Amino acid sequence: MRAFFIPVALAAASITACAAAAPAEPTMQELARDPAVREFSAWQQQHGLPAIELEPAGPAPSTPGGTRIGGAVWLAAGEAWPADARGQPMAFLAQLDFGAMPPLPDYPDSGILQFFIARDDLYGANFEKPEAGQFRVIWREKIEGPGKLHAGRPQGDQGIDDYSPLRDDAVKQGIALTPKRTDQFPSTDSWLAERDLGKLLEGDKDGRIYAFADKQFEAAPPQHHVGGHPGFTQSDWRAAPRYQDVDRVLINLWSDDRLMWGDMGQGQFLIRREDLLKRDFSKVFYQWDCY
Numbered sequence: 001m002r003a004f005f006i007p008v009a010l011a012a013a014s015i016t017a018c019a020a021a022a023p024a025e026p027t028m029q030e031l032a033r034d035p036a037v038r039e040f041s042a043w044q045q046q047h048g049l050p051a052i053e054l055e056p057a058g059p060a061p062s063t064p065g066g067t068r069i070g071g072a073v074w075l076a077a078g079e080a081w082p083a084d085a086r087g088q089p090m091a092f093l094a095q096l097d098f099g100a101m102p103p104l105p106d107y108p109d110s111g112i113l114q115f116f117i118a119r120d121d122l123y124g125a126n127f128e129k130p131e132a133g134q135f136r137v138i139w140r141e142k143i144e145g146p147g148k149l150h151a152g153r154p155q156g157d158q159g160i161d162d163y164s165p166l167r168d169d170a171v172k173q174g175i176a177l178t179p180k181r182t183d184q185f186p187s188t189d190s191w192l193a194e195r196d197l198g199k200l201l202e203g204d205k206d207g208r209i210y211a212f213a214d215k216q217f218e219a220a221p222p223q224h225h226v227g228g229h230p231g232f233t234q235s236d237w238r239a240a241p242r243y244q245d246v247d248r249v250l251i252n253l254w255s256d257d258r259l260m261w262g263d264m265g266q267g268q269f270l271i272r273r274e275d276l277l278k279r280d281f282s283k284v285f286y287q288w289d290c291y
Helices: 008-021 035-046 168-173 191-202 208-219 273-277
Strands: 049-059 073-076 091-097 112-117 135-140 147-150 175-184 225-227 248-254 266-271 284-289
Touching: 035 191, 035 208, 091 248, 112 248, 135 284, 175 225, 248 273, 266 273
Parallel strands: none
Antiparallel strands: 049 175, 049 225, 073 147, 091 112, 112 135, 225 248, 248 266, 266 284
16 A cells, blocks of 8 residues: 655645634624524513522621521521431522512512422432422521521531532532622523524524524523523423413522532522412422533
8 A cells, every 4th residue: 555645834734724714603793783683682682580690709607697508507496407208308408598689579578598409319309390309498588586507417417428419518618699680581592482483593594593692601601590581401391381480580500619410500499470479489390400
């Protein structure tokens, strides 16, 4: 067999030529000039919702109040630590202190909301029925009377296991969350896009709308938040008719260096607006997904 050799200079020139010939990726500004993208962007603006972003701010103080992930949790005197159907203690996931956050339409302006999830291989989720998972949401209109501040886990529990999204240091110290008022807009992962923009998205043969949405994601990666729109790494489970009125986010938590949902996913607790207005937190939906 005869060998052929291409001079290094010629090979380098060929690579350079190929790279130069590759079309440049359009910028967000260029994509925004496309009529379909403009229609999509206008639709987003029409469906904006107020939200509060929750920015991690170091270890959480051991106090009954405060918005945080993990850490200390207050239980009333004689109140048992939440347990799953097997009687196993749940993981304390997070807490919202509405009195220490900017006002948000429909949401309480005071009170504490605590979130617990089962420690099993699905983190307590039921992917077929998000309302039927192994989790507890406890609403405390006020923290008063005798009670006890527990240090992140029930007495006698020796540590968190692989069946919790929380890292052990997050369980022990907690992660303080600083609130910031903002507005959020749905993207192509929302079932609302399918409902309102089905034909527009089907006609987007060059994928310019999706490219625009990807650039929005890159420019402003999702943050932990209350209110606004839920985010997903897979599909929006609310597309099922029985869940299409589940429209308010109690909390949406994304993976970071101390909180990990599967493979860099997110977890969320949602509620219907009518139940939120009644402060009926017995009808909550819990779900998570990952890449």
